[in-house]
Amino acid sequence: MTQSAWDPYERDCPSRQMLDRIGDRWTVLVVGTLAARSLRFTELSRRIDGISQKMLTQTLRSLERDGLVTRTVHAEVPPRVEYELTASGRSLQQPLQALEQWAVDHMDAVVQARRRYDAR
Amino acid sequence: MTQSAWDPYERDCPSRQMLDRIGDRWTVLVVGTLAARSLRFTELSRRIDGISQKMLTQTLRSLERDGLVTRTVHAEVPPRVEYELTASGRSLQQPLQALEQWAVDHMDAVVQARRRYDAR
DNA sequence: CTGTATCCGCCTTGATACTG
DNA sequence: CAGTATCAAGGCGGATACAG
Numbered sequence: 187m188t189q190s191a192w193d194p195y196e197r198d199c200p201s202r203q204m205l206d207r208i209g210d211r212w213t214v215l216v217v218g219t220l221a222a223r224s225l226r227f228t229e230l231s232r233r234i235d236g237i238s239q240k241m242l243t244q245t246l247r248s249l250e251r252d253g254l255v256t257r258t259v260h261a262e263v264p265p266r267v268e269y270e271l272t273a274s275g276r277s278l279q280q281p282l283q284a285l286e287q288w289a290v291d292h293m294d295a296v297v298q299a300r301r302r303y304d305a306r
Numbered sequence: 307m308t309q310s311a312w313d314p315y316e317r318d319c320p321s322r323q324m325l326d327r328i329g330d331r332w333t334v335l336v337v338g339t340l341a342a343r344s345l346r347f348t349e350l351s352r353r354i355d356g357i358s359q360k361m362l363t364q365t366l367r368s369l370e371r372d373g374l375v376t377r378t379v380h381a382e383v384p385p386r387v388e389y390e391l392t393a394s395g396r397s398l399q400q401p402l403q404a405l406e407q408w409a410v411d412h413m414d415a416v417v418q419a420r421r422r423y424d425a426r
Numbered sequence: 427c428t429g430t431a432t433c434c435g436c437c438t439t440g441a442t443a444c445t446g
Numbered sequence: 447c448a449g450t451a452t453c454a455a456g457g458c459g460g461a462t463a464c465a466g
Contacts, residue, residue: 192409192410192413193410194334194335194338194406194409194410195335195338195339195353195354195355196355197355197356200413200416200417201406201409201410201413202409204409204412204413204416205334205335205405205406205409206331208329208405208409209328209329209330209331209334210329210458211326211329211458211459214314214325214329215314215315215325218314218315219315226427226428227427227428227429228427228428233315234315235315235316235317236317238459238460238461239428239429239430240429240430240431240459240460240461241458241459241460243428243429243430244458244459250423251419251420251423251424252416252419252420253415253416253418253419253420253422253423254416254419259428263427264427264428265427265428265429265466266427266428267427267428267429274412274415274416274419277408277412278408278412280404280408281401281404281405281407281408282405284400284401284404285325285328285401285402285405286314286321286325287401288397288398288400288401289312289314289321289322289324289325289328290312290313290314290321292324292394292397292398293312293320293321293324295373295394296320296324296372296373296374296394297320298373299371299372299373299374299394300371300372300373302373303370303371303373304371330438331438331439346447346448347447347448347449348447348448358439358440358441359448359449359450360439360440360441360449360450360451361438361439361440363448363449363450364438364439379448382447383447384447384448385446385447385448385449386447386448387447387448387449
């Protein structure tokens with residue numbers, strides 16, 4: 187059974203919650219980093235400048251819970267844990283990539299607009 | 307002069323700040339609401355369920371500062387203020403629309419994934 | 427290596443009251 | 447109508463310490 191009336195403009199709609207979650211500091215960057223290939227915990231933290239261990243763990247757990255990322259523990263010493271996007275996660279990566287690209291493309295204009303605005 | 311090395315994965319990169327800003331609770335919804343046509347303050351607040359006056363004002367100011375929205379005051383009584391997307395704002399609307407659509411399309415799957423995860 | 431647990435400051439957000 | 451000002455609460459996120 188499919189729901190046809192998801193409306194992010196309504197307060198308690200799950201799709202609104204999803205937007206809220208995407209909007210946390212780190213989700214975009216974690217999903218973007220996993221886009222190319224699966225990575226280990228430490229590799230992720232090295233590539234995402236400024237993320238703390240706690241936030242990386244928390245973000246990964248949320249993504250796992252939402253079915254966007256799989257977590258695979260390999261029985262080795264020392265432990266090796268691989269994170270990988272699911273099909274669902276890869277489908278999210280598309281719009282996020284577009285957003286990331288927009289940010290890169292428009293930063294010059296935005297920075298200038300801010301300067302003008304602040305100069306008044 | 308154009309900057310070619312914007313990298314959102316670096317801590318202090320402006321494009322990273324942009325992602326942070328997009329990621330606030332309301333930006334996606336405000337831009338989405340303004341996509342169709344320009345709107346007044348009250349119309350916006352009516353359409354975005356749950357937004358407070360303060361947050362709407364704050365979000366609009368930020369968007370104006372970043373050059374994504376114009377604010378036009380008409381000299382009437384009572385005052386009429388129209389908010390409208392700039393060209394830059396409309397270009398952002400595209401990726402945000404994609405994101406919004408993703409949220410709507412995948413909510414069923416996400417809700418189910420959460421149920422499975424929580425049931426363990 | 428891959429986490430968990432705890433403490434804590436700050437910032438965001440919301441509620442409320444007031445203004446041109 | 448379209449805001450501004452103020453205050454209080456809560457959560458986010460960072461730092462640190464510890465563990466399997």
